[in-house]
Amino acid sequence: MKTTNTNQSLLARSMAAVWHPCTQMKRHETLPLVPIARADGIWLTDCNGRRFIDGVSSWWVNLFGHNEPRIKAAISTQMNSLEHVMLAGFTHEPVVHLSEQLGELTGLGHAFYGSDGASATEIALKMAAHFWLNIGLPEKNRFVYLADSYHGETAGALSVTDVPIFRTAYAPLVRENFSVLSPDPRLAAEEETAEQYTARALADLERVLQNHADEIAALIIEPLVQGAVGMAMYDPVYLTQARILCDKYQVLLIADEIAVGFGRTGSMFACEQAAIKPDLICLSKGITGGYLPLAVVLCTDVIYQAFYADDTAKAFLHSHSYTGNALACAAALATLQIFRDDDVIVQNRIKAAAMNQVFAPLKAHPRVQHWRQRGMIWAFDVVDAPPGFAQKYFQNALNAGVLLRPVGNTVYFMPPYIIDLAQTEQLTSAALLALEASLQA
Numbered sequence: 024m025k026t027t028n029t030n031q032s033l034l035a036r037s038m039a040a041v042w043h044p045c046t047q048m049k050r051h052e053t054l055p056l057v058p059i060a061r062a063d064g065i066w067l068t069d070c071n072g073r074r075f076i077d078g079v080s081s082w083w084v085n086l087f088g089h090n091e092p093r094i095k096a097a098i099s100t101q102m103n104s105l106e107h108v109m110l111a112g113f114t115h116e117p118v119v120h121l122s123e124q125l126g127e128l129t130g131l132g133h134a135f136y137g138s139d140g141a142s143a144t145e146i147a148l149k150m151a152a153h154f155w156l157n158i159g160l161p162e163k164n165r166f167v168y169l170a171d172s173y174h175g176e177t178a179g180a181l182s183v184t185d186v187p188i189f190r191t192a193y194a195p196l197v198r199e200n201f202s203v204l205s206p207d208p209r210l211a212a213e214e215e216t217a218e219q220y221t222a223r224a225l226a227d228l229e230r231v232l233q234n235h236a237d238e239i240a241a242l243i244i245e246p247l248v249q250g251a252v253g254m255a256m257y258d259p260v261y262l263t264q265a266r267i268l269c270d271k272y273q274v275l276l277i278a279d280e281i282a283v284g285f286g287r288t289g290s291m292f293a294c295e296q297a298a299i300k301p302d303l304i305c306l307s308k309g310i311t312g313g314y315l316p317l318a319v320v321l322c323t324d325v326i327y328q329a330f331y332a333d334d335t336a337k338a339f340l341h342s343h344s345y346t347g348n349a350l351a352c353a354a355a356l357a358t359l360q361i362f363r364d365d366d367v368i369v370q371n372r373i374k375a376a377a378m379n380q381v382f383a384p385l386k387a388h389p390r391v392q393h394w395r396q397r398g399m400i401w402a403f404d405v406v407d408a409p410p411g412f413a414q415k416y417f418q419n420a421l422n423a424g425v426l427l428r429p430v431g432n433t434v435y436f437m438p439p440y441i442i443d444l445a446q447t448e449q450l451t452s453a454a455l456l457a458l459e460a461s462l463q464a
């Protein structure tokens with residue numbers, strides 16, 4: 024009884040003092056916040072001792088589970104020597120080491136740091152436009168983005184994000200850019216094959232590049248999976264061809280691997296599956312294993328060299344207070360070490376194949392369509408979902424012991440990589456229970 028009272032006061036205090044993200048706060052009059060006390064592995068434990076499987080890796084950031092001893096140790100050790108120093112005019116071992124490793128992994132270089140994913144998007148957009156300015160083409164300062172794209176919610180990032188509910192209220196603050204067809208094959212016309220649809224999406228991209236290349240700095244793209252719209256998965260051939268078109272029309276390619284990077288789609292980076300190298304890459308979310316905010320943009324040497332000059336105005340004069348935070352870099356280095364020590368990419372491939380078997384009853388459910396999987400992401404759409412389905416499903420899933428947060432009528436799983444098959448069975452049963460409960464009128 025005592026804990027319940029304490030929790031009620033925690034919820035009331037949270038409602039009074041905290042403005043929760045991506046939330047109509049009034050909803051919490053009827054849907055109480057969930058007070059989390061602890062987390063370990065794939066489990067979140069609330070203040071009453073109820074446990075939930077973290078089926079979305081705490082908004083896609085947690086790779087190796089909560090309470091991961093190696094990442095904790097790395098942060099703790101780093102804290103003994105240096106927690107933070109400004110990165111303008113100063114440097115330190117963790118940021119250099121991390122930049123070297125990310126350079127090796129991406130084939131790009133000169134890592135520029137921010138904190139959240141949206142700061143990486145801002146950095147990449149500014150860097151791309153400034154690159155063209157520095158080489159004498161200042162009119163190349165607009166961007167191409169895919170329909171249904173998501174690149175973050177700061178003002179610049181919103182200008183390349185196609186999610187009306189995030190964008191409409193801020194329309195006067197947001198610059199117009201060029202939107203092209205999404206390669207999501209679910210958008211194919213009835214008589215059209217997926218291949219034909221991909222070709223049509225590429226033709227749309229080429230039309231915009233052909234007509235506007237002289238005002239376009241870059242194409243920004245979520246490689247292989249458009250996450251926020253509801254895990255739209257598309258063919259790598261679109262990326263391969265988009266790279267060719269960017270080269271043909273002299274437009275930079277920005278790969279936003281904030282969600283898909285660090286093994287999520289089955290390779291370290293999603294671009295590898297299309298055998299392409301972007302001009303700029305944005306990384307964040309999983310980079311610290313879900314421990315601390317960190318974002319980074321790496322670029323080609325050609326871009327870097329365009330800023331390297333005697334003239335200060337040619338420099339990339341962008342900064343955030345916590346740029347290159349030493350604790351966050353230590354967490355990222357530990358995360359990369361786990362990838363090597365545990366052979367994560369290979370092990371995930373084996374695990375995902377086995378998990379597909381476990382998910383079979385869900386896939387076979389008569390109201391499930393467009394079942395799809397790439398790496399450690401699974402998603403499906405619910406046919407004839409009732410109004411308010413996402414909210415209902417979220418609540419019913421919690422009742423069944425799982426954190427799942429559908430987007431519209433799409434339910435997805437993005438579990439921490441350490442999930443095992445027994446836990447996958449629990450996840451499947453809970454997802455089925457929640458589905459049945461949410462389909463009831």
Ligand SMILES: *Cc1c(COP(=O)(O)O)cnc(C)c1O
Nearest residue numbers: 139140141173174175250281282
């Ligand atoms: C989450 C996300 C972002 C924004 O990252 P934040 O840390 O939420 O600012 C940008 N791009 C993609 C693809 C994302 O999934």
